[in-house]
Amino acid sequence: MIVGELSREALTGGLADGGLRLRTGPVVTRIQSRFPRVAEGVALHYADYTLEDTDGFADFHVRIAPPRSPRRWLKPQVYFHFDGASPFLPLPADQAFAMLEWGLNWCVSHHCHQYLIVHSAALEKSGCALLVPGAPGSGKSTFCAGLVSRGWRLLSDELTLLDFDTGQVVPLPRPVSLKNESIAAIGQFAPSATLGPPVHDTVKGSVAHMKPPTDSVRRAAERAPPRWIALPRYERGASARLTPLSRARTFMHVADHAFNYDIHGRRGFELLADIVSDSDCFEFRYGALEDAVASFDSIAGAA
Amino acid sequence: MSSPSALRWRSVAPGAIAWREWDGEYVVRNERSGNSHLLGPLAGRVLEVLLETDRALSVEDIVTALGDELAPPDTFDPHPAIDVVLSEFQRLGLAEPEKR
Secondary structure (H helix, E strand, C coil), X not given: CEHHHCCHHHHHHHXXXXXXXXXXXXXXXXXXXXXXXXXXXXXXXXCCCEEECCCCCCCEEEXXXXXXXXHHCCCCEEEEEECCECCCCCEEHHHHHHHHHHHHHHHHHHHCCCEEEEEEEEEEECCEEEEEECCCCCCHHHHHHHHHCCCCEEEECCEEEEECCCCCEECCCCCEEEECHHHHHHXXXXXXXXXXXCEEEECCXXXXXECCCHHHHHCCCCCECEEEEEEEEECCCCCCEEEECCHHHHHHHHHHCECCHHHHHHHHHHHHHHHHHCCEEXXXXXXXXXXXXXXXXXXXXXX | CCCHHHCEEEECCHHHEEEEEECCEEEEEECCCCEEEEECHHHHHHHHHHHHCXXXXXXXXXXXXXXXXXXXXXCCCHHHHHHHHHHHHHXXXXXXXXXX
């Protein structure tokens, strides 16, 4: 069964009671919450995702819940609970769905050490994966949303999982997190994209999520070998420009953006070095999404 | 402290170093420190020379081992550059001077 097959009552009730076991790529998360914003966000963004049996195994057990204090009523807040603990400070209740998303990222980045985890978007075309590692503000998610809107398969927006045995990207397609000007930019660039309501005044400014394409969710079991690595940099008004980047410098950049490179020691080094060896590496500056997408469509077409 | 030129140098145990080279640039992981480093062509080749031998090498030995890879002596004196490389290797824990 997928989320979209549940009635709104069943979805709300499932989240409020025992929780729903949501599969995202290789991860199953049991999500509990009585917050309407969580139910609305799950219904909108996860409609195509598989629900596992309520008695089945879940990798993570999370709950989005109000505090046990008057803050439940006065300027309401929300906590992210993970296995009974609350690893983060509370946020305003209107950020409940964003907090769920950030919390799910935290669950994966801090626990899925069977993979090398890179803070990177990953997309697939022609059977090959493009990795887009980048710091916040680099334009990574905007670029990712732009490519997804033009037919690239979303493998991940935030957390790229790399398999140690094969070197392939293990898809973890989840909603694309857009911030500030990017929300309107994607709204204009891809009018048919499904965007959730923006939430303002978060620590990241205004945030809205883009629903992953159905095809990307359905093909979440299809892994892809990395073929290109592009370090993005958004510059207002700049024309798209791809500049080759040495593999050694690319390696250092990707290692810097890996959550658990140090944990894996030599194994992480060898995996990353193999991936960089097999990839074309670029710095990529862009100011307009149309140009950016065209540049990478051209590269993928030539592969 | 002695200048690097006056000393003989060993890399840390080869098993403690993982490295790759692409187009003359190197990435190196030092298992002892857990750190990874980006090395330029000269530093990378000096490390390779140290890793390939089981004896301590002087700067002159390293210059000899690199031979024709270095620019002609009348245009480039490699000794000061290798001194700098070895001092940096010591700081990073990639090589150390032999104790006398």
